[in-house]
Amino acid sequence: MGRLRDVQSFVRHVGAVESLEALHELLEPTVWDFGFQYYALGHHVNVVHGDLIQIGNYPESWMATVHKRSYISDDPILLACQTSAVGFRWSDVSRHIELSTRQKQILADAWRAGMGEGFTVPVNVPGECAGSCSFAHRPGKPLNESALPSIQYIGCFAFEAARRLAHKPGMRNRMLAAEESLTPRQLDCLVLVARGKTDWEAAQLLGLSQDTVHQHVESAKRKYGVATRTQLVIRALFDNQLGFQDVIHG
């Protein structure tokens, strides 16, 4: 059971990292040490670049495919994070969500790109955008089961280190949370807006007048201090008022 020492050592060192680069330099060899080649750590929103944490070493070719084919919006692993409170194996993802054809395609493509078996630790800090830390290795060998308890801790502590860095003064200001929470009705309207409904369509669906829907959306925009509906959706996603699923899957 010598792995506890390694985890404790990682925890001590990660507490002292001062930059995302330093975090990466610590995490990559640690991940190798536990039998994985690849890792990815970050928040689950693709739409805002640079404002949220995303670090890792997934193969370049895979990341190019992901961007080209817009795989992020359907990624089954990210979706399964919404239903699992603890880490899960990629090979078990069908236990958490029902896989669509496209999602099976994504997993198959990942396999071909060299991302064989993997393990993902979801991270859900109240009031913040959902995130995760994933570990993967090349196809051909089974998951190192004995490493999983350690990797649970490594993932959580690494993510917390990244959060701490993101909130440091001097990093870009991340006070994206709303001045006050949205009311349930504002949230109802926002979810429909996020799915591309017009105020009229939303009004029909909610049994409200179009004017009322408009007012709710405007109030929500004021609470976040944004000018456009797109910005509103982004902020609400980050603030965890909206789930990934609310926006992407109608």
Next chain:
Amino acid sequence: MVHIVTKRNKWRYAVPLDGMHRDRKRVFVDWLKWNIPVTDGTHEIDQFDTDDAVYLIETDGHDKHLASIRLLPTMQPHLLADVFPDLCEGPVPRGQAVWELTRFCVSPDMLKTDGRRLMNLMWTSVVEFAVRYDIAEYTCVTHMAFLSQILSAGWDTKPLGLPKMVDGGLIGAVLFKISPETLQESRSRFGYETSVFEPQQRWEAA
């Protein structure tokens, strides 16, 4: 403002304590499905809810329980030593200056609107309590699902063992080191300038 509830002043806090046990049942039994005993079908009370326990409880102006956490002295029976010693690879940390954090509970009624603020308030109260009463370390047995939340408090944390499957859930034991700096950090991080406790709240050690 947080209240410090002990055997000496419990009589004044019957309503919030009742609310706390009811909310503990809603959170730990109904929602999280933990395998722990329930009294009268409504209250979650276990063998560690004794006279040695200290409760930090946040209420609204009408004695309603909003959030709470239970502190247990490690020189007395507690979860890590008596129920989950296998989670600790070395000896279970014990001492006058070591307490265990348990049953951190935010009322389900408050979760959607105020969950984050209440969580941050309870973390701050726990740290202030430690600094006031010379507690140097807290141990804690936690389900992996909540580890990220606890880590977001920003404390100096050390795993005491690797997590293990217990009753279908993955849980682990950690140790937090608390210092006056931790309190400064918490206050500045969560926006508290002074004490989070009700004025005149005191805890007298037995």
